[in-house]
Amino acid sequence: MxxxxxxxxxxxxxxxxxxxxxxxxxxxxxxxxxxxxxxxxxxxxxxxxxxxxxxxxxxLGLDEDESTTQTVDLAELANKPKDFDWDSVLSVGGKPIPEEDKEIIRRLFAHKLSD
CATH class of the missing domain: 1.10.260.40 (lambda repressor-like DNA-binding domains)
Known part of the structure; x- marks a missing residue:
């Protein structure tokens, strides 16, 4: 193929x-x-x-395993410094997440690591 x-x-x-x-x-x-x-x-x-x-x-047909799925822990991501490159680990439909949406994720999940 x-x-x-x-x-x-x-x-x-x-x-x-x-x-x-x-x-x-x-x-x-x-x-x-x-x-x-x-x-x-x-x-x-x-x-x-x-x-x-x-x-x-x-x-390109060099690997038969299509999966590159990695679990992203939103609480861990939300607690990263603001200059962290979110686009390297998270996207929506292959496009970068808008800054205002990143801020919503930060507010929802920040400091949930201890829960």
């Missing part, structure tokens, strides 16, 4: 179209469809992998 076919399968599992994936990632219409014929840039492949929470190796 090539890169495009894997992305198509992942999109189907997530009940989104290829076009919706492109829109969510800020890609031009037809970008991913072209990947069946030509090689994409590495940054775009990384973006797709992050969007579907799979490894780049899985998308």
């Amino acid at each position: 090539d890169l495009y076919e894997k992305i198509k399968e992942l999109a189907s599992q997530k009940n989104v179209s290829i076009r919706q994936v492109e829109e969510n990632l800020g890609f031009a219409n037809g970008t991913i469809r072209q990947w069946g014929r030509k090689n994409p840039g590495v940054n775009k492949v990384k973006d797709v992998a992050k969007y579907f929470n799979v490894s780049v190796d899985y998308l």
